[in-house]
Amino acid sequence: MSNPIVGGPELPQRRRLVTEIPGPVSRERFARRQQFVAGGVGTTLPVFIEAAGGGVLRDVDGNSLIDLASGIAVTSVGNAAPPVAARVSDQVRAFTHTCFMVTPYDSYVDVCEKLAQLTPGDHAKKSVLLNSGAEAVENAVKIARAYTGRDAVVVFDHAYHGRTNLTMAMTAKNMPYKQGFGPFASAIYRAPMSYPFREPGAISGSAAADRAIDLIDKQVGAANVACIVIEPILGEGGFVVPADGFLPRLADWARDNGVVFVADEIQTGFCRTGAWFACDHEGVVPDLITTAKGIAGGLPLAAVTGRAEIMDAVHSGGLGGTYGGNPVTCAAALGAIEVMQSQDLNAAARRIGDLMVSRLEKLAESHPTIGDIRGRGAMVAIELVGPDGRTPDAARTAAVSAYCHAHGVVTLTCGTYGNVLRFLPPLVIGEQLLAEGMDVLAEAFAATA
Numbered sequence: 001m002s003n004p005i006v007g008g009p010e011l012p013q014r015r016r017l018v019t020e021i022p023g024p025v026s027r028e029r030f031a032r033r034q035q036f037v038a039g040g041v042g043t044t045l046p047v048f049i050e051a052a053g054g055g056v057l058r059d060v061d062g063n064s065l066i067d068l069a070s071g072i073a074v075t076s077v078g079n080a081a082p083p084v085a086a087r088v089s090d091q092v093r094a095f096t097h098t099c100f101m102v103t104p105y106d107s108y109v110d111v112c113e114k115l116a117q118l119t120p121g122d123h124a125k126k127s128v129l130l131n132s133g134a135e136a137v138e139n140a141v142k143i144a145r146a147y148t149g150r151d152a153v154v155v156f157d158h159a160y161h162g163r164t165n166l167t168m169a170m171t172a173k174n175m176p177y178k179q180g181f182g183p184f185a186s187a188i189y190r191a192p193m194s195y196p197f198r199e200p201g202a203i204s205g206s207a208a209a210d211r212a213i214d215l216i217d218k219q220v221g222a223a224n225v226a227c228i229v230i231e232p233i234l235g236e237g238g239f240v241v242p243a244d245g246f247l248p249r250l251a252d253w254a255r256d257n258g259v260v261f262v263a264d265e266i267q268t269g270f271c272r273t274g275a276w277f278a279c280d281h282e283g284v285v286p287d288l289i290t291t292a293k294g295i296a297g298g299l300p301l302a303a304v305t306g307r308a309e310i311m312d313a314v315h316s317g318g319l320g321g322t323y324g325g326n327p328v329t330c331a332a333a334l335g336a337i338e339v340m341q342s343q344d345l346n347a348a349a350r351r352i353g354d355l356m357v358s359r360l361e362k363l364a365e366s367h368p369t370i371g372d373i374r375g376r377g378a379m380v381a382i383e384l385v386g387p388d389g390r391t392p393d394a395a396r397t398a399a400v401s402a403y404c405h406a407h408g409v410v411t412l413t414c415g416t417y418g419n420v421l422r423f424l425p426p427l428v429i430g431e432q433l434l435a436e437g438m439d440v441l442a443e444a445f446a447a448t449a
């Protein structure tokens with residue numbers, strides 16, 4: 001057996017470019033990918049990775065890139081984090097699968113216990129483990145419907161909840177997520193979000209919530225609503241932080257009307273925003289919470305966690321799946337949570353956020369195209385606009401991102417209008433590496449002006 005390539009924090013934490021990006025080997029591999037991989041699977045940056053660790057991705061040409069994406073908010077504890085790798089390899093050697101519904105094992109229960117402790121609220125909680133974020137959202141809706149005996153689901157403008165049929169219906173943006181894939185699941189209703197930067201006349205959080213509640217009352221009827229599903233900070237929709245008071249007012253209304261309040265914390269959860277969950281910033285206690293992405297250091301695990309009496313409304317056998325809570329993914333989650341706790345990644349996320357926001361504020365002084373800087377903790381974005389300070393500038397956003405990619409910094413875009421650059425560094429990234437990433441971003445703005 002040949003020696004495996006080793007990533008993790010041992011990988012030198014620096015940016016180093018030895019070829020153009022993508023390099024010749026990546027280009028060759030990409031041609032093969034084009035031959036065998038479905039065209040519907042997109043690629044942000046066609047660079048093939050052979051090792052990753054901390055805040056660095058090393059490609060097959062020997063280039064080292066700065067990671068400001070974390071594989072879309074997944075590798076918060078760093079890529080190939082040692083406690084994750086060790087627990088996973090121990091587990092793989094012990095057993096790889098039994099199906100928790102056939103013969104159970106402890107690590108599934110351990111993860112559910114951690115979720116009960118770490119998620120908002122000190123009531124009795126239970127969880128079900130699943131494979132993907134979309135599957136978690138689907139299950140939250142199933143549980144809310146079983147508990148309430150109602151069928152309507154309320155979601156919000158700019159929402160992203162996944163790519164399965166039900167979650168496509170819940171997702172707002174047509175292209176690329178929904179185009180050509182209908183018809184979609186029924187009984188989904190969309191309410192207006194609080195989007196402070198694009199709000200006519202800075203409407204307060206509670207007023208924005210009342211606007212949504214009025215629509216729900218008049219167009220759906222509170223008594224028909226099983227659940228409200230909301231991202232406490234929009235993810236794919238543009239890292240929009242709703243105005244203060246929006247989430248608490250909605251949560252109060254849900255409680256008063258017997259509606260299950262579901263926080264989709266798949267992107268915001270597990271230290272990303274500088275708290276365990278984004279709901280914690282406003283003291284909001286959701287009835288159900290969906291988690292995935294950051295939970296397991298890169299392995300596919302997701303969960304629905306919630307009030308015991310709501311979770312238990314489903315008959316035995318009504319929830320589950322072959323792989324949900326697979327022991328290898330549970331081992332990874334326990335390793336990732338260990339890193340979050342032992343390295344206080346909430347504090348790290350806040351430090352990272354402060355550093356990024358102060359750099360971005362300076363950048364905005366000389367580049368008025370940066371119309372808004374927003375986010376919480378290490379979930380930060382800038383919205384790019386034209387000279388009128390409003391019109392979305394998706395072309396400039398793409399150009400800045402392309403410059404960053406060509407210069408060895410992995411950035412992502414998002415937003416309904418494609419004009420938001422978002423930054424999601426691993427929470428273990430070194431300050432110098434992060435500062436260098438911000439330097440390249442500043443160059444990108446200068447070069448594309």
Ligand SMILES: *Cc1c(COP(=O)(O)O)cnc(C)c1O
Pocket residue numbers: 131132133134135137160161162163231235236264265266267292293
């Ligand atoms: C990514 C995401 C999902 C879907 O998760 P998958 O694991 O890709 O199915 C759902 N909700 C939010 C908020 C997300 O960011």
